[in-house]
Amino acid sequence: MSKYILKRVILAIVSIVIVSAITFFAMNLIPGGPFNKEKAVSPQVIEELNKRYNLDKPVPQQYVLYMQNILKGDWGVSLNNGRPIWPDITSRFAVSAKLGFSAVFIATIIGVILGSIAALMRNRWPDRIIVFFTTLGTAMPSFVLATLLLLVICLQLGWIPVFDADNPNYILPIIALSVYPMAYITRLTKTSMLDALNQDYIRTAKAKGVARSKLIFVHALRNALIPVVTYLGPEIAYILTGSMVVESIFTIGGLGSAFVTSINNRDYTMIMAVTIFLAILMVVANLLTDIAYKFIDPRIDFNN
Amino acid sequence: MKKLVTLVLSGAMAFSLAGCGSSKKTSNANATKTNSDTSTLFINLASEPDKLDPALNTTIDGAALAVNSFVGLLTYGKDGKLKPALAKAMPTVSEDGKTYTVELKESKWSDGTELTAKDFVYSWNRAVNPKTASDYSYLFDVVARAANSTDANPVLDVTAEGDYKLVIKLNAPTPYFDQLLAFPVFMPVPQAAVEKANPNGDKPGAWAQEAGFVSNGAYTLTKWKHNESMTYEKNNNYYDAKNVSIKKLNFMLSADDTATYAAYKSGDLDFIDSVPNDELKNVLKSKELKTVDQLGTYYIGFNVNSDLFSGMTPEQATSFRKGVSDLIDRKYIVDTVGQTGQVPAGAFVPKGMHDGNGKVYKSNYFDATKTGSSNIEQAKKDFKAAGLEVKNGKDKSSFKVTKNGQEITIPYMINTNTGHQKVAECIQQDLAVAGIKVNIDTEEWNVFIQDRKDGKFTVAREGWVADYDDPINMLEIFSTKSGNNDVQLGKGNSTAAPDWKHYDELINKIYSSTDNAERAKLLHEAEKELMATYAAVPIYFYNDIYMQKSNVTGVYSTVFGNKYFMYAKKTK
Numbered sequence: 001m002s003k004y005i006l007k008r009v010i011l012a013i014v015s016i017v018i019v020s021a022i023t024f025f026a027m028n029l030i031p032g033g034p035f036n037k038e039k040a041v042s043p044q045v046i047e048e049l050n051k052r053y054n055l056d057k058p059v060p061q062q063y064v065l066y067m068q069n070i071l072k073g074d075w076g077v078s079l080n081n082g083r084p085i086w087p088d089i090t091s092r093f094a095v096s097a098k099l100g101f102s103a104v105f106i107a108t109i110i111g112v113i114l115g116s117i118a119a120l121m122r123n124r125w126p127d128r129i130i131v132f133f134t135t136l137g138t139a140m141p142s143f144v145l146a147t148l149l150l151l152v153i154c155l156q157l158g159w160i161p162v163f164d165a166d167n168p169n170y171i172l173p174i175i176a177l178s179v180y181p182m183a184y185i186t187r188l189t190k191t192s193m194l195d196a197l198n199q200d201y202i203r204t205a206k207a208k209g210v211a212r213s214k215l216i217f218v219h220a221l222r223n224a225l226i227p228v229v230t231y232l233g234p235e236i237a238y239i240l241t242g243s244m245v246v247e248s249i250f251t252i253g254g255l256g257s258a259f260v261t262s263i264n265n266r267d268y269t270m271i272m273a274v275t276i277f278l279a280i281l282m283v284v285a286n287l288l289t290d291i292a293y294k295f296i297d298p299r300i301d302f303n304n
Numbered sequence: 305m306k307k308l309v310t311l312v313l314s315g316a317m318a319f320s321l322a323g324c325g326s327s328k329k330t331s332n333a334n335a336t337k338t339n340s341d342t343s344t345l346f347i348n349l350a351s352e353p354d355k356l357d358p359a360l361n362t363t364i365d366g367a368a369l370a371v372n373s374f375v376g377l378l379t380y381g382k383d384g385k386l387k388p389a390l391a392k393a394m395p396t397v398s399e400d401g402k403t404y405t406v407e408l409k410e411s412k413w414s415d416g417t418e419l420t421a422k423d424f425v426y427s428w429n430r431a432v433n434p435k436t437a438s439d440y441s442y443l444f445d446v447v448a449r450a451a452n453s454t455d456a457n458p459v460l461d462v463t464a465e466g467d468y469k470l471v472i473k474l475n476a477p478t479p480y481f482d483q484l485l486a487f488p489v490f491m492p493v494p495q496a497a498v499e500k501a502n503p504n505g506d507k508p509g510a511w512a513q514e515a516g517f518v519s520n521g522a523y524t525l526t527k528w529k530h531n532e533s534m535t536y537e538k539n540n541n542y543y544d545a546k547n548v549s550i551k552k553l554n555f556m557l558s559a560d561d562t563a564t565y566a567a568y569k570s571g572d573l574d575f576i577d578s579v580p581n582d583e584l585k586n587v588l589k590s591k592e593l594k595t596v597d598q599l600g601t602y603y604i605g606f607n608v609n610s611d612l613f614s615g616m617t618p619e620q621a622t623s624f625r626k627g628v629s630d631l632i633d634r635k636y637i638v639d640t641v642g643q644t645g646q647v648p649a650g651a652f653v654p655k656g657m658h659d660g661n662g663k664v665y666k667s668n669y670f671d672a673t674k675t676g677s678s679n680i681e682q683a684k685k686d687f688k689a690a691g692l693e694v695k696n697g698k699d700k701s702s703f704k705v706t707k708n709g710q711e712i713t714i715p716y717m718i719n720t721n722t723g724h725q726k727v728a729e730c731i732q733q734d735l736a737v738a739g740i741k742v743n744i745d746t747e748e749w750n751v752f753i754q755d756r757k758d759g760k761f762t763v764a765r766e767g768w769v770a771d772y773d774d775p776i777n778m779l780e781i782f783s784t785k786s787g788n789n790d791v792q793l794g795k796g797n798s799t800a801a802p803d804w805k806h807y808d809e810l811i812n813k814i815y816s817s818t819d820n821a822e823r824a825k826l827l828h829e830a831e832k833e834l835m836a837t838y839a840a841v842p843i844y845f846y847n848d849i850y851m852q853k854s855n856v857t858g859v860y861s862t863v864f865g866n867k868y869f870m871y872a873k874k875t876k
Contacts, residue, residue: 163556163573
């Protein structure tokens, strides 16, 4: 297993380097620049800024310099506001992670429960209701859901303030973030649970007189969770990096908006940082998912 | 089962319909709902500001934060007029108009240290230093350079005589110099803090990147949750602290106008600087909606070197552009897209600007309220003068213009924005009357501004909001060397482009003029020359809207869009 992990870590580093190189050269190909303003900035100012941030050098050299700095742990400063990138990203990530983990946790618990209920009560009324709401949950775009929550809960009912600087309320953004994965997990669980329940070993267990609860939780559910785990890995990485739409509607300083605003501003250092950050999260999440398989499904053998 | 699904669906529908119904009812009730904390003002201007260093700020919302947390020699009063701030009185100006002497009040930085004339000398020299890379450093171009000044290390001819007297030498009389003294880039910055945060000289704005930095204005930033909120608290060392009654300014950092409008309606905000376009018509009659004229012009820029004018003489190209201008229904655009009482523009220099000689600058080149369909005959004449073929249509309301027998297609470049899209569609319809096809090309903002500056367009939407109240700020942008001369006047070799040498000479003359009456004449002359090209076709003059709860008074805004919150009062 340790050999397998080592191999995966080396592969992960290679992937991150490739992702960073592609991003670096691609972002330099997009027209526009970080110091473009509607009111023209004098050539002297542009020259000074280009010099300050190494943008006066050829792009390959810039990339090498950038990667050297990254290896030293220096993520540089944002070209847009001059603030150091690392504290900015980590504080944004702290917010996104808090929201993301809560959302995934809720989505997984409720999704697995609802999916199991739907599978066990197939074609009966609880199943129908669950199918209706999961279809709605997967079909509704997050900006519609988030706006709806804002208008109904904050404005109509007045239960939660739209803006409270001292006590920001994270309930609504967590709901907005969790609905889609919850609906998806419900559907996944239902399908794989149904699949598991029709397997021969379940029939054998039933014939041997295994208790129903044990049958469901130990035998069926454990197998049914494999696709859910596969989905959860990348989903966690995705949700942890925030959502531009939800952050914008609920005024949250998360990581999601950094992706979009950094590209709009051609904030090269920020684009690179968020991309590398996401790439690292993705490979780590995938690695953890693969390791989790081993525990859920002992048939999986890393040596082969 | 079917019954159950029907029940659930109808329940959901009833819920959503009930939501719609009550939304209308409560929206009016909510209009006056306000936060009960009367010592704090809850505000939204925009999203996270990029830079809070007044020398490095470039945005209008950043300038609004600057005027509330820093103060210079002069400031704007509620009447929109300049008044002394850190200066004891308005500056005394020498007879030749080139030496300004300012006596300073005794005042302190927010950390209690004395603020003296030396702070101004340091701050201004810092702003012009290329290492600071301040976008607005060009505003100091009117200030003379000292004998020891070099390009790499410029030194202004500004001296501190004692602690409280500042002597400023200018290159030429500058009628708008008083205004510059109230501009953020002319505000003082605390030398010790600036230098401590930037020992290597490569992080000039580092001192003001987090809450807690020293300032000298009515408020200091005490809490900054990036991308969420900012809290400013009253600075007791502010020179006019006794007149500041609001203790805290709490800013919601959001550019999502649905969210900010919801926060305003729910009473979580007292002040919002924008209203969602779809909601505008609902609030137009509200007393909480305030409209302030801005010194700025929305216009259409023709690239004078574009292929659209190939084979034409400069005069013909001008007539073509004038024909297009004739057909654009400005009043319709203002009424249906702008909606907030913008004024259709018949000149480039905005209405209400002053001429630098004590008078309001007045100019009008056509009746902008009557362009469009009522102007068809004039447009036909202009298109004919442009050497184009004009054929009458079936009725008087349409005709067909062709160039060498070919249909004319104009690519019109805008940036992604609903408002600009709507204006473009209006123009598309207006020109369809003459059989001219308008293709709307939408570009992402950063690409758009780059293409405009590089002249990679045929026709583009344009806009310019003045930094100070003087027509030179509107007209200078069309001089050949200006980086804002998007319409490429004086650049390129097209035979259809007008000769632009005289205009450049005029701008230089205005800058070096020593007689304000003469200067005002030159300004008119320059605008006339610009308008005669129809390269910049004015559409309307901007205005600025904001909403403020009825229990809040005393907030005011200038023609540059700066909002002053320090003299606000809030009742229950």
